[in-house]
Amino acid sequence: MTGPGDEGAIAAFLAMLAAERGAAVNTLAAYRRDLAGAGDLIGSLVMADRAALAQLGEAWRDLAPASLARKASALRQFYGFLVDEGWRGDDPGDALPRLRPRRSLPRLLSHAEITALFALAEADAGTGDPTALRMLALIELLYGSGLRATELVSLALSAVPRDAPFLTITGKGGQQRLVPVGKRAGAALRGWLRVRPAGGRHVFPSPRGGHLSRVRLFQLLRDLALRAGLDPEKVSPHVLRHAFATHLLEGGADLRVLQTLLGHADIATTQIYTHVDGARLVALVNQRHPLARES
Incomplete structure (x- = not known):
């Protein structure tokens, strides 16, 4: 043929x-x-x-x-x-050459660094300034729901239901998933929507039309990190997504549940987070394995 x-x-x-x-x-x-x-x-x-x-x-x-x-x-x-x-x-x-790349470990933010970042964002939002309310909603959804930067900035108003604590997210490959929104993130989102400029179809519109850009989100987050006394090189939308996953796993979240929340097609992608919680996994085996209990 x-x-x-x-x-x-x-x-x-x-x-x-x-x-x-x-x-x-x-x-x-x-x-x-x-x-x-x-x-x-x-x-x-x-x-x-x-x-x-x-x-x-x-x-x-x-x-x-x-x-x-x-x-x-x-x-x-x-x-x-x-x-x-x-x-x-x-x-x-x-x-063709075969070489399996070493998968880089995600940069991590400690609980103390997360606390410092959110303390400043909440203080700014307390003034009622619309820009500050938007910033709080952005970081709450990055860290509270684990959204990718593109998923966040392109979030449509139609994806935010009034009576259900979920967002309908269209992720990589056009795959849709439901993402739960916690109480804090939900409150921050409602606070922003009350002052959001009218018009447009995106939750985070751009003054020039369309939606907030990924680059602008990156800039806003690094500025917040700098003012919070953190190294801005350590903070990005993706780092907050990593923190969401890492801290959920530390809290006992199931890896399969985490896979669903993050929108990973392959569980192997999610397994990169298991390195951060090795001590908890060892303790779990020591406490729950039948032979460990017998000894």
Whole structure:
């Protein structure tokens, strides 16, 4: 069977990822860049043999391990797709370099640092200033509900029900999940909605239209951290999401529940948080295991 050229094959591969796996726009763009970059190095990907792919290991030798693993994974999936479609009779993907990147541990904020951050935000909000009320709502939802930065800034008014303590969140790959909103976060959110400028469809609108940007959220959070006496380099929306997960796990949350709350498709992604609570896990085994109780 005669297959398409590189451009057609890549377009078909990306269409499959979007339709069958729900790949997000950013993920598709990254795959397109990786495949195009490989093609620039070795020529036609559709026609490439194992010797050509082996050359990529040398060309990529200076890349960070995570970047190398991502590029190789994109190509392996691409060649698997070509074989499945009958556009190639062999899969040369085994010639690609294999390197499992070490997963970086999330930066953490202590309970004391969280307390300092929220004490300042609450004091600011106590003045009734709309900007301060918005800031309190933002950090309450980051730390209290574990939202991703994009999920937070793009949160639609329609996703905030009046009579249920849940938000309807559209996460990566367009997957929807219900996220509980605690009493503190709910109170902060209601306080902001009372003074929120009219118009628009987002909970956190931008004066220029649309919604608050991720960059602006990052800036606001670092400014708050600096005024609270914290190292602003340690504080970001993602760090507050990590703190949400870490502190819930410390409090006894089940890993599967945490997976659902965070919107992780794979439990392996959630398991990165288990390193932060090793002492509790050891104590749990010592207290609950039948043989431990007998001894």
